[in-house]
Amino acid sequence: SGSGDEFDRLSESLNAMLGRIEKLNEGLRQVSDNIAHDLKTPLTRLRNKAEAALSSREDGSQSGALEEIIAESDQLIRTFNALLMISRVEAGSAVAEMSDVDLSQIVADCVELYEPAAEDKALKLEADVPPGVVVSGNRELIGQALGNLMDNAIKYAEGASNPLIRVAMTKSGNEAVLTVADHGPGIPEDMYREVLKRFVRLDESRSKPGTGLGLSLVEAVMEMHRGSLTLSATDPDEKDGKGLTVRMVFPARAT
Structure with missing residues (x-):
């Protein structure tokens, strides 16, 4: 009622x-x-x-x-x-391992780890991450999820006219928003929900190595952290190479 x-x-x-x-x-x-x-x-x-x-x-x-x-x-x-x-x-078996973690440091470590891989593909990895953003979470799973997104960005942005991959984080109220944006071919808007399912790979991706489980894991991690995951085009006005921007929204703690 x-x-x-x-x-x-x-x-x-x-x-x-x-x-x-x-x-x-x-x-x-x-x-x-x-x-x-x-x-x-x-x-x-x-x-x-x-x-x-x-x-x-x-x-x-x-x-x-x-x-x-x-x-x-x-x-x-x-x-x-x-x-x-x-x-x-x-299944929630990782919930017991939740604690206050420095999201800024996790992102910085992940960017440092993937910089050589980006350079090998002639890509530029740029980070804009303010220090001291704290969330309640699992360090290993957040790092795994972010690593999956950066691995995807490097894989699909190779050969793009704009070689920039940007990792950024903003804190607004009690939310921390982490984005990974590339300028690769992108994903059709009507496939955004579909690619979050397990083993789903677009036809264009079949020639590249992968399992089709990366985004599924990221979504599961965000659900466990009571956050959200959204996909959008980085350059929506481009005919080719619209790119992909992935946003991970975490409930944030006070610094």
Whole structure:
């Protein structure tokens, strides 16, 4: 009825619970289908390369085949590790590890870590981060989420006419807004919600390495921190190379 009495509060709690159950069920159905589709290909490649290694003992190319098998195995391990991390976050098992963390320092460390990778791709990584912004969170998961965004930005901005990748943070009231913006090809607006789902990769991304789990993990981390994640175009007026800006909004603490 909107009166705010006990029945209203109970119905709100039940609706929130049912909405969460529906989302988890949908995620389970989607992941089952995508695992069957996306893991079948690398497993088939792995088997074929093992078979090739077995038959190449005489011509001396066995070593190269084994190196390729190891690379394929590493990619599969990364995929399963990402799935386990998302499940851990969504199950709330990391909540007990929440504490006051210096978000500014996490961002600074992450930018320093990814600067050499950006330089190798002829990209410029620029940071505008005020010091001393504190949030309640998990340092490892925030660093993982930000690392995923920066890795994506470097991967897709390679060769863009504007080589700048900008990481910025602002504090407004009790919110800390962290953005990662690039000038790569971007994502169509009608696909913003779709790319947050597990294993979803746009056709243009199929030629690049990845699991399709990076943004799913970022969204799960933001939900755990009671924050939000939004996507938008960096250069909406550009015909090509609209870029992508990802905003992570955290509830902030006093400095």
